[in-house]
Amino acid sequence: MSEFLVTCVGLTKRYGQKEALSKVSLQLAPGRIIGLLGPNGSGKTTLIKLLCGLLQPTEGSITVDNSPVGPRSKAVISYLPDRMYYADWMRVSDLFDLFADFYADFDRERAENMCLSLGISPSDRIKTMSKGTKEKVQLVLVMARRAKLYLLDEPIAGVDPAAREFIMNTILTNYDEKASVLISTHLISDVEPVLDEAIFLREGQVVLHDSADALREREGKSLDALFRDVFRAQTYEGGAL
Amino acid sequence: MLGKLLKYDFRSMGKQFAFVWPAVLVLALVNRFTFGGLFQEGAADIGLPGQMATGVTFLVYWAVILATMVLTLVFIIQRFFKGLLGDEGYLMHTLPVKTWQLILSKLLCGMAACIISILAALLSVLIIVPVPAADLLGFWPELFRALGSQGVNGILAPLELLLLALAALAQCCLQLYLAMAIGHLFGKNRIAMSVVAYLAINIVMSSLFSTAAASFAALIGEQVTELINQRMEASVWGVWHSAVGLMLLGSAAAAAIYFFFTERILRRRLNLE
Numbered sequence A: 001m002s003e004f005l006v007t008c009v010g011l012t013k014r015y016g017q018k019e020a021l022s023k024v025s026l027q028l029a030p031g032r033i034i035g036l037l038g039p040n041g042s043g044k045t046t047l048i049k050l051l052c053g054l055l056q057p058t059e060g061s062i063t064v065d066n067s068p069v070g071p072r073s074k075a076v077i078s079y080l081p082d083r084m085y086y087a088d089w090m091r092v093s094d095l096f097d098l099f100a101d102f103y104a105d106f107d108r109e110r111a112e113n114m115c116l117s118l119g120i121s122p123s124d125r126i127k128t129m130s131k132g133t134k135e136k137v138q139l140v141l142v143m144a145r146r147a148k149l150y151l152l153d154e155p156i157a158g159v160d161p162a163a164r165e166f167i168m169n170t171i172l173t174n175y176d177e178k179a180s181v182l183i184s185t186h187l188i189s190d191v192e193p194v195l196d197e198a199i200f201l202r203e204g205q206v207v208l209h210d211s212a213d214a215l216r217e218r219e220g221k222s223l224d225a226l227f228r229d230v231f232r233a234q235t236y237e238g239g240a241l
Numbered sequence B: 001m002l003g004k005l006l007k008y009d010f011r012s013m014g015k016q017f018a019f020v021w022p023a024v025l026v027l028a029l030v031n032r033f034t035f036g037g038l039f040q041e042g043a044a045d046i047g048l049p050g051q052m053a054t055g056v057t058f059l060v061y062w063a064v065i066l067a068t069m070v071l072t073l074v075f076i077i078q079r080f081f082k083g084l085l086g087d088e089g090y091l092m093h094t095l096p097v098k099t100w101q102l103i104l105s106k107l108l109c110g111m112a113a114c115i116i117s118i119l120a121a122l123l124s125v126l127i128i129v130p131v132p133a134a135d136l137l138g139f140w141p142e143l144f145r146a147l148g149s150q151g152v153n154g155i156l157a158p159l160e161l162l163l164l165a166l167a168a169l170a171q172c173c174l175q176l177y178l179a180m181a182i183g184h185l186f187g188k189n190r191i192a193m194s195v196v197a198y199l200a201i202n203i204v205m206s207s208l209f210s211t212a213a214a215s216f217a218a219l220i221g222e223q224v225t226e227l228i229n230q231r232m233e234a235s236v237w238g239v240w241h242s243a244v245g246l247m248l249l250g251s252a253a254a255a256a257i258y259f260f261f262t263e264r265i266l267r268r269r270l271n272l273e
Helices: A044-052 A092-102 A108-117 A131-143 A161-174 A188-194 A212-219 A223-230 B002-017 B020-033 B047-085 B099-128 B133-149 B156-183 B190-234 B236-268
Strands: A006-015 A018-028 A033-037 A059-064 A077-080 A149-153 A180-185 A197-202 A205-211
Touching (some): A006 A044, A018 A059, A018 A205, A033 A044, A077 A131, A092 A108, A092 B002, B002 B020, B002 B047, B020 B047, B020 B099, B156 B190
Parallel strands (some): A033 A197, A077 A149, A149 A180
């Protein structure tokens, strides 16, 4: 029995010739809020999809809660994808039914209360909702589970600052403290205050992985400033011949 | 877990066909009084407007029947493509269920949609041209008696045909699923690649079956011919039993192969980019 919630060993994912993730090995402990930080195309979404079984690794292995990726690991993972994943015919109550049917850790009462506080009725149809409301419903579904691992793929990308605050508050006030939360984002300043740990990904490789405090102390700067240093784009400066 | 998956797939089917299946029956009922009325004894001359109305309602009926069949095919394809390989797949593949359960749920639901559509179409014909219950019920004992006199088992024979129809339906659905599963492995043009895969499966399977049949015939050709001749002489049932049995075996084998590879692709090579 490993003390770690997630263990990845030599994880590689190739799409044809392109290597999206290259020999990633990491261990994540329970009870941590972890930032998966990197620019677009650095492999954040690929790593999250591998953890929840939407992609299969080309090489390497993953265990979540001491199980390989499969029905047992999926039962303890609550995943927020970067897109809407429900069928249009459904009402909010259908989604609650579905989650209650498949996930033993789904807290329906909590989900209903969260929706009520947002002014969303269980009888509302998904089809008639705005994109923002659909995203909120999805967040409610994910955070109303008492999961061991929350995988949140870009939860604050593409939303206004007020919505960002709402999303971060929802995550922080609803996740189980014994669980770990892995948040992928490139908007570091919004998540930095809550992070216990940070993983910096660049071109499919882990370039930094440590506790947030240790990184700040060692580098003498905030994670946001460190991110800018690590991922500063190499601008073409031209130059005289 | 399969039961729970079926619950949601059947609810999705209910939403999709909520208007179409009743529409078929309602239009059949309308046609019973318009088109069906023409064949009743002592039918009055309905004149040109009446004939035009009859023609239009009959055309609408056929259009809805056609739409139902197309919708059924689209439903079978779409529930798999969108439900497992599209955005909805992000939910379905993260549920704590096994891959074979996801596929089997789609298959059973797709087959049920097809069967209900066919039954609705058959029922609509009976509504338009009503056959007295006595004729309808009296037909079967007569058929069984006739078959029985030829040595055909009147219960087993229709049962075998029913099984063959179900196996063939499963084979058709699973061929579509396998083609889509292969198509999704490609980074681009997934729909086009699914169509190519469908055609390729057709070619491979038909050449495989013809090769197998030819080898089998070459191997024990004479004995088989002799056996068939003997059976033909012995009973029609023997020939029926052998022919339907072989077709059933072929369909079931093809369906099992398609299911096996579809499951393997989705479990080991799932690629929801």
